[in-house]
Amino acid sequence: MQIETEIELTKTTIALLFLLYASLSDWKSREVSDTMWALMAPLGLALTLIEMYINGFSQLPLYGICFGLTSAFAIAIFYAGGFGGADAKALMCLALMLPFYPTNLLTPVTNEISPIALSFFPLSIFNNSVLLAALTAVVMLLYNVVWRLKTGDKLFSGTYKNESAGRKLIVILTGYKASVDKMKQKWHVYPLEDVEENTEKQPERKLLVVPKDEGRDAVVKRLDDAVKAGRIPDRVWATPGLPFLIFITVGLLLALFVGDIIWTLIGILIPR
Secondary structure, three states: OHHHHHHHHHHHHHHHHHHHHHHHHHHHHHOHHHHHHHHHHHHHHHHHHHHHHHHHHHHHHHHHHHHHHHHHHHHHHHOOOOOOOOHHHHHHHHHOOOOOOOOOOOOOOOOOOOOHHOHHHHHHHHHHHHHHHHHHHHHHHHHHHHHHHHHHHOOOOOOOOOOHHHHHHHHHOOOOEEEEHHHOOOEEEOEEEEEOOOOOOEEEEOOOOOOOOOOOOHHHHHHHHHOOOOOOOEEEEEEEEOOHHHHHHHHHHHHHHHOOHHHHHHHOOOOO
């Protein structure tokens, strides 16, 4: 086995082991220790620089661009509320460990490596991750349809009259009906609605399409108080905090063995 292939195998294996462990931690507690990334980042940097030393440093500028672009992209999505800090750190560590598709080690089953994967492999991984996460919207929609048929209850009963159809659709695709007690017990379940008193001292419910950590407990308390007072039903709209690291891990496996799925789909729709 050539030294280049051995290094790619080592880097790929280490990246998968780190992500698998981080995904397990994310699933159990929705938290990942920063120690993970403090170990993975320098290890990835060292292995990639050794690889470049063997092959020559011709790809060093592209390596820097890949890391810079991936980091800026990850940080921007983090501050926009798209995913958590651990997810952003995972992408940045992948940019250090696996900046380019390991062509000496693998070839996707599609026999095509996208230009994105060749130069910015972490972005191909992210593409697959987002596509996988988007499929959860289909699962949530089916769940809500079955719940509606099974219980006979309306999905939006009460004072939702001022909410647009678009906001209601987003909630149906990302949330489900859950008890307030469940949100009190599981901190990673976020409310997708809030309750306030209108001018007539009546409870007015409003949808929250972008759940956030900030203010979560206050919203849960208002909902709990309203339920205990009999002002609203016990089951309200909520959404689970998606363990996105799992999607990143599966996205990496798909990127390695299948390829950039979005690129492939685009190629089917618009033949190159």
